[in-house]
Amino acid sequence: MATIQEVAKYAGVSVGSVSRYLNGHKLRPDNTKKIEEAIHALDYKENFFAKGLKSNETHSIGLLMNNMQSNFSASLVARIDDVLEKEGYTILLSNYRDDPNRIEQKIAFFKSRAVDGLIIVGAEQSWPQLECLKNCDIPVISIITPLDYSQTDSIIVDNRASTEKVISRMLSLSHERIGVIVAPQTDYVARERFLGILDAFETQNKLLSESNIYYGDYSKDSGKRGMAYLLSQEVSAVFVCNYNMSLGALQTIHEKQLVIGKDISFASYDYFDASDIFYPKLTVIKQPIKEIGTLAVERLLEKIRNKNQLQGQIFTLKNDVLWRDSIIKNPTKSE
Numbered sequence: 001m002a003t004i005q006e007v008a009k010y011a012g013v014s015v016g017s018v019s020r021y022l023n024g025h026k027l028r029p030d031n032t033k034k035i036e037e038a039i040h041a042l043d044y045k046e047n048f049f050a051k052g053l054k055s056n057e058t059h060s061i062g063l064l065m066n067n068m069q070s071n072f073s074a075s076l077v078a079r080i081d082d083v084l085e086k087e088g089y090t091i092l093l094s095n096y097r098d099d100p101n102r103i104e105q106k107i108a109f110f111k112s113r114a115v116d117g118l119i120i121v122g123a124e125q126s127w128p129q130l131e132c133l134k135n136c137d138i139p140v141i142s143i144i145t146p147l148d149y150s151q152t153d154s155i156i157v158d159n160r161a162s163t164e165k166v167i168s169r170m171l172s173l174s175h176e177r178i179g180v181i182v183a184p185q186t187d188y189v190a191r192e193r194f195l196g197i198l199d200a201f202e203t204q205n206k207l208l209s210e211s212n213i214y215y216g217d218y219s220k221d222s223g224k225r226g227m228a229y230l231l232s233q234e235v236s237a238v239f240v241c242n243y244n245m246s247l248g249a250l251q252t253i254h255e256k257q258l259v260i261g262k263d264i265s266f267a268s269y270d271y272f273d274a275s276d277i278f279y280p281k282l283t284v285i286k287q288p289i290k291e292i293g294t295l296a297v298e299r300l301l302e303k304i305r306n307k308n309q310l311q312g313q314i315f316t317l318k319n320d321v322l323w324r325d326s327i328i329k330n331p332t333k334s335e
Contacts, residue, residue, distance in 0.1 A: 007042055065094070080297055220245065
């Protein structure tokens with residue numbers, strides 16, 4: 001790999017001139033041309049890590065995910081990377097795979113790489129492993145879950161309010177036996193979505209029977225099992241609280257040869273492209289992934305520019321409910 005000294009020698013200019021060029025300073029046109037030709041001829045690549053040690057900036061961001069295999073995570077990573085690239089930053093990507101014990105190790109790794117900031121997705125406030133973020137010397141953004149640290153920003157969505165809207169619509173269409181497939185109530189997001197379900201019933205002075213609740217584990221298989229169980233309870237409408245479980249629930253509906261929007265009403269949380277090719281199209285809650293990613297980068301860069309002195313804030317973005325014909329009036333109820 002060529003060095004800055006070799007570039008200067010090839011171009012016939014001083015090392016200082018090359019350094020000023022690389023830092024965006026305007027040089028005499030003839031020197032600029034010589035340096036550019038030398039960089040091209042020698043295939044010079046600037047050592048951003050070494051440069052960062054001197055300037056305290058490496059133009060790299062750590063992105064720590066819970067699960068990189070989900071539809072949400074993949075879309076979020078792509079958005080964050082796109083926005084960072086336009087700002088001249090790169091990402092170092094890692095995940096902790098539902099294991100909070102790996103978080104301290106991952107954060108230490110990012111710090112050893114001198115990242116300028118950290119975005120962490122899906123971490124739970126109750127995890128003691130996150131104590132290391134309390135006095136973190138680099139800016140931190142939490143996505144999906146709020147972290148109550150003085151200089152940490154949190155970007156969340158209105159899980160509770162958007163879920164309440166869907167269940168309220170089902171109740172208004174005379175569905176008294178609504179089945180729900182919910183995720184483990186150990187997670188902030190899962191609790192918020194379940195609270196939205198309960199809010200809808202409470203607002204309309206109705207009671208959600210415990211027998212119409214199935215506790216899944218985020219997996220497709222638990223969605224299949226949950227749907228089979230709820231059908232045995234003779235529910236007329238079903239709401240599923242996450243993407244993978246909804247796929248399993250839809251598989252069970254297909255295997256039972258039931259027609260959505262006729263034999264049963266159906267809605268789920270998390271938009272996926274295939275929901276548009278179902279007939280009828282599926283009612284889904286769509287998270288503003290592009291807006292989440294953009295805001296996370298904008299806030300992180302602002303905190304970097306302000307030397308991590310900005311007070312932490314919580315930003316709540318609104319989900320979009322895509323209303324389709326998969327929810328109909330309960331056909332067993334007369335006008």
